[in-house]
Amino acid sequence: MNEQPLFKDGVVGDRMNRVDGRLKVTGAAQYSAEYQLPGLVHGFLVGSTIAKGRIKSIDTKAAERAPGVLAVITHVNSIKVPGFANRSQPDEPPTAGQPLRVFHDEKILFNDQPIAIVVADTLERARYAAGLVKTQYEADQHATNFNAHMDRAKVPAQAKKNPKSPQADHDRGQVDGYKTAPVKLEMEYVIPTEMHNPMELQSIIAHWEAPDKLTVYDKVQAVKGTQRAFAKDWGIPEQNVKVIATFVGGAFGNGLHNWPHETAAIIAAKTVNRPVKLVLTREQMFTMVGYRPYTWQRIGIGATPDGKLVGITHEATGQTSTYEDFTESTVQQTRMMYQSPNISTRYRILPLDISTPIWMRGPGEATGAFALESAMDELAHALNLDPMEFRLRNYTDTDPDNGKPWSTKYLKECYQMGAERIGWKNRQMQPGTNKQGDWLVGYGMGVGTFGANRGSAKAGARMLANGTVVLQSATTDIGPGTGTVMVQLAADALGMPPEKVRFELGNSLFPDAPSQGGSATVNTVGSAVVAACAALKEKLYQLAGSTFSAAKPADIVIKGTQLSLANNASAKVAYADLIKQNNGQEVAVVTESKPGNERQKYSMYSFSVHFVEVHVHQLTGEVRVKKMVACADAGTIVNHKTAGNQMLGGAVGGIGMALTEGAMIDDRFGRYVTKDLADYHVPVHADAPAIEVAFVDKPDLIVDPMGTKGIGEIAIIGAAPAIANAVFNATGKRIRELPITPDKLI
Amino acid sequence: MADSTPDSKPENPECGHNATRRQFLKQSSVLTALAFTPGPVVQAAAAEWDEKIAAPFEKVGLKLAVNGKNYKLSVEPRVTLLDLLREQLHLTGTKKGCDYGQCGACTVHVDGKRVNSCLALAVMQDGREITTIEGLAKGDDLHPMQEAFIKHDGFQCGYCTPGQIMSAVACIREGKADSEGEIREFMSGNICRCGAYPNIVAAIQEVKTGGQKV
Numbered sequence A: 001m002n003e004q005p006l007f008k009d010g011v012v013g014d015r016m017n018r019v020d021g022r023l024k025v026t027g028a029a030q031y032s033a034e035y036q037l038p039g040l041v042h043g044f045l046v047g048s049t050i051a052k053g054r055i056k057s058i059d060t061k062a063a064e065r066a067p068g069v070l071a072v073i074t075h076v077n078s079i080k081v082p083g084f085a086n087r088s089q090p091d092e093p094p095t096a097g098q099p100l101r102v103f104h105d106e107k108i109l110f111n112d113q114p115i116a117i118v119v120a121d122t123l124e125r126a127r128y129a130a131g132l133v134k135t136q137y138e139a140d141q142h143a144t145n146f147n148a149h150m151d152r153a154k155v156p157a158q159a160k161k162n163p164k165s166p167q168a169d170h171d172r173g174q175v176d177g178y179k180t181a182p183v184k185l186e187m188e189y190v191i192p193t194e195m196h197n198p199m200e201l202q203s204i205i206a207h208w209e210a211p212d213k214l215t216v217y218d219k220v221q222a223v224k225g226t227q228r229a230f231a232k233d234w235g236i237p238e239q240n241v242k243v244i245a246t247f248v249g250g251a252f253g254n255g256l257h258n259w260p261h262e263t264a265a266i267i268a269a270k271t272v273n274r275p276v277k278l279v280l281t282r283e284q285m286f287t288m289v290g291y292r293p294y295t296w297q298r299i300g301i302g303a304t305p306d307g308k309l310v311g312i313t314h315e316a317t318g319q320t321s322t323y324e325d326f327t328e329s330t331v332q333q334t335r336m337m338y339q340s341p342n343i344s345t346r347y348r349i350l351p352l353d354i355s356t357p358i359w360m361r362g363p364g365e366a367t368g369a370f371a372l373e374s375a376m377d378e379l380a381h382a383l384n385l386d387p388m389e390f391r392l393r394n395y396t397d398t399d400p401d402n403g404k405p406w407s408t409k410y411l412k413e414c415y416q417m418g419a420e421r422i423g424w425k426n427r428q429m430q431p432g433t434n435k436q437g438d439w440l441v442g443y444g445m446g447v448g449t450f451g452a453n454r455g456s457a458k459a460g461a462r463m464l465a466n467g468t469v470v471l472q473s474a475t476t477d478i479g480p481g482t483g484t485v486m487v488q489l490a491a492d493a494l495g496m497p498p499e500k501v502r503f504e505l506g507n508s509l510f511p512d513a514p515s516q517g518g519s520a521t522v523n524t525v526g527s528a529v530v531a532a533c534a535a536l537k538e539k540l541y542q543l544a545g546s547t548f549s550a551a552k553p554a555d556i557v558i559k560g561t562q563l564s565l566a567n568n569a570s571a572k573v574a575y576a577d578l579i580k581q582n583n584g585q586e587v588a589v590v591t592e593s594k595p596g597n598e599r600q601k602y603s604m605y606s607f608s609v610h611f612v613e614v615h616v617h618q619l620t621g622e623v624r625v626k627k628m629v630a631c632a633d634a635g636t637i638v639n640h641k642t643a644g645n646q647m648l649g650g651a652v653g654g655i656g657m658a659l660t661e662g663a664m665i666d667d668r669f670g671r672y673v674t675k676d677l678a679d680y681h682v683p684v685h686a687d688a689p690a691i692e693v694a695f696v697d698k699p700d701l702i703v704d705p706m707g708t709k710g711i712g713e714i715a716i717i718g719a720a721p722a723i724a725n726a727v728f729n730a731t732g733k734r735i736r737e738l739p740i741t742p743d744k745l746i
Numbered sequence B: 001m002a003d004s005t006p007d008s009k010p011e012n013p014e015c016g017h018n019a020t021r022r023q024f025l026k027q028s029s030v031l032t033a034l035a036f037t038p039g040p041v042v043q044a045a046a047a048e049w050d051e052k053i054a055a056p057f058e059k060v061g062l063k064l065a066v067n068g069k070n071y072k073l074s075v076e077p078r079v080t081l082l083d084l085l086r087e088q089l090h091l092t093g094t095k096k097g098c099d100y101g102q103c104g105a106c107t108v109h110v111d112g113k114r115v116n117s118c119l120a121l122a123v124m125q126d127g128r129e130i131t132t133i134e135g136l137a138k139g140d141d142l143h144p145m146q147e148a149f150i151k152h153d154g155f156q157c158g159y160c161t162p163g164q165i166m167s168a169v170a171c172i173r174e175g176k177a178d179s180e181g182e183i184r185e186f187m188s189g190n191i192c193r194c195g196a197y198p199n200i201v202a203a204i205q206e207v208k209t210g211g212q213k214v
Helices: A021-026 A061-065 A082-086 A123-130 A147-152 A157-161 A223-234 A260-272 A332-336 A363-382 A387-393 A411-422 A482-494 A521-548 A575-581 A640-660 A719-731 B013-026 B029-035 B038-046 B049-058 B081-088 B144-152 B161-173 B180-189 B197-210
Strands: A041-047 A053-059 A069-074 A114-120 A134-139 A170-172 A183-191 A203-210 A213-218 A241-244 A276-279 A295-303 A309-321 A342-352 A439-451 A457-463 A469-472 A501-504 A556-559 A562-565 A568-574 A588-593 A605-617 A623-633 A690-695 B060-066 B069-075 B107-110 B113-116 B129-131
Touching: A021 B144, A021 B161, A041 A123, A041 A260, A053 A114, A061 A069, A061 A123, A069 A123, A069 A260, A082 A223, A114 A123, A114 A260, A123 B081, A147 A342, A183 A363, A203 A260, A213 A223, A213 A260, A223 A241, A223 A260, A260 A276, A295 A363, A309 A363, A332 A342, A332 A363, A363 A387, A363 A439, A363 A719, A387 A411, A387 A439, A411 A439, A411 A605, A411 A623, A411 A690, A439 A719, A457 A521, A469 A482, A469 A521, A482 A501, A482 A521, A521 A556, A521 A562, A521 A568, A521 A575, A521 A588, A562 A575, A568 A575, A605 A719, A623 A640, A623 A719, A640 A690, A640 A719, A640 B197, B069 B081, B081 B107, B107 B161, B113 B161, B144 B161, B144 B197, B161 B180, B161 B197, B180 B197
Parallel strands: A041 A276, A213 A241, A309 A342, A469 A501, A623 A690, B060 B129
Antiparallel strands: A041 A114, A053 A134, A069 A114, A170 A342, A183 A295, A203 A213, A203 A276, A295 A309, A439 A605, A457 A469, A457 A588, A556 A562, A562 A568, A605 A623, B060 B069, B107 B113, B107 B129
């Protein structure tokens, strides 16, 4: 392990403005639905109006005759997708099971399942004609009510196969050991279905450039994964599928799965032999894509009277669809967050007649943290202990789940920074006793953690004749500022000003990189970028021959189109000469970067704490978050401006999770009644208080050479329970089912 | 032969609106004149001329200025200002987030006033001046609000940003930016799912206190 971070005296850590900021504030940034292609036509989807059963007949005649309509495609007349016939799994399954095969057969698996696509010359004509498609069904009895079907919960397939799977039943010490504790509590917690609802609607333009050559402008978080999936579906070589996602208008996990509408557009484009644009409606964003699953949890927790944990049992059941086993790490952090001799975890999934969920920011950890961190607060109250003190008494300096040391863990520093900034000393131990006029004042905290899961990635670096270095990697930027921080990392790795470095992403033709998800982009792709910069210097060094032979590649200084040495400015060479040496080609490299065996030796996690002050109106039950402090141990902070912004966003997401968000199904029809942003309440400006962000900003050089860990998930994990705990402190009312709406408080 | 005349085409009863529209058009003006000559009628049906001839009647003339550029257009009455901008004029800086006026991503200025362009029919904007995000900067010089959004990082994914900026400019113009609380209230029609709200408020406050003309 290196003692020093890789970069000193460079731009890493600076509050640099985003490299794509100008494009975003002028409307020039192009999102998936915004590409102009000759002959482009519009698609509009028709969804089923039953949740389970079969299509008996589908009458498309009127739609076909409507003005401007080019095609109406259903399971009756659809081109057969070659990969559908024998596919049981995509190449890189986000879930186990059989993803919905759109227009493949007459089966209906959820309400508003796409059953037809109308293609017309204008959007208005496609949408109008879609309303003319008439369908008759044979409906089966559907099951969409979670509580009514709890008996159908099952062990996920992969956990059955592999007892070491993180989803498998797990016991440390005594099973349900908490029951032996002198002070013990048992509680149930519920989070409703939550919708990602990124501001950009799911959009795709599908364009068959040749019968075996497909280009899609698609709103995805994985351009390479999407490329592989569509290549397999259509039985064409991977390089024949080009996936473009240069700008992604928010995703939060929603783009980690390929959804039926994408293939619907691709089928339509092949049918009419023209590029087809398909944009989901906001209502379809509730039904045709994934969401955070409704999850029931039970915690049993016990401690000694002096506040030492004796045991925690954490059970969780999350909903999934009938055709895919969606799983997430809901009970993981219970195994590693606190020192406790006895831990039992049980994780189940409950298949219902709804579409498949997908990871939503913080995913299972955020769900699990609501239960665990609420339970810690409840037990602290029962023990008459300050909840931060209770957590400190059970702090652990090694990972209790596997006995390994942490790569780094600065959670205590987070506690201190946060407690000071929120004014934790003003918190009253007795709930309901801090009043300001009609308002009750409360303070709460919640801890979050997420694995620093560096993966493998490739990056390319090319030095242009004008001295600019262009880096490429097939990652995406859904908003965190990936392009900006990669420029900062490359600038420092090359010793060049950031203005002379460019980073390109969101194109499947670029060197391979994983999806943007799981807070792993900077540690994964950043490592590849840094490696590519080193490889570029190595190649320049070799081409320079004897001029630089007394020095090392890292000593090369690039100034404009001149190369020299850091410690010997007289040794110099013009880049133009190196290009000549390189057979007239600009110098370019592609490098792969992989994690080593550090995972065998260390446990690697980011940590966060959210502190909040809430005011609850005594008469109306209105909850106002007055102040939030978000503290994170996320390793090296490459850009405090963009990283701070991510923390703000997670905190705002936590406010939504805690106070406003919940999708509701009318079980009579198995269909969501919350179907737009007036029914489903995401936080608005007026909901967001002053939020302070504090980073420990100490490198973790075990995770990667830059010392980064990850931010996106820990920005939200722990935020919702912090608010729920503050509401309890304010009112004495413990709300265990989110969201905490006023009706639950009055 | 009789079967192929336009009027004897079997109509789907479920296709009421469409049928009525066509029947009406066929019984009027040009098509009525054509109907007196059996030959052309047959040809018209085969080539779907009724469709082609009907088109001009379905569209409405529209003159408007967008970002200082004059347009003379012919649009269907059901086309929203948002879809006109994005799909026909290819000004995609104005964003579609909900189509219900709930998210604010489509905010533009019409004669200087903020409007949710998804709730405004294009044909109702005849003679008006539209300003979109593409028209806010003066050449290469960004509008002070655009500069402030970059400086304060008032966005992440950037999708709601054009709408936020158009509303932010209106917020100051309408005198509703005197305090953080007032700004938050005024701006609550513009959703940012990335949650960059505090930075957006900071950007607006800086422009407001900077006293530059917006």
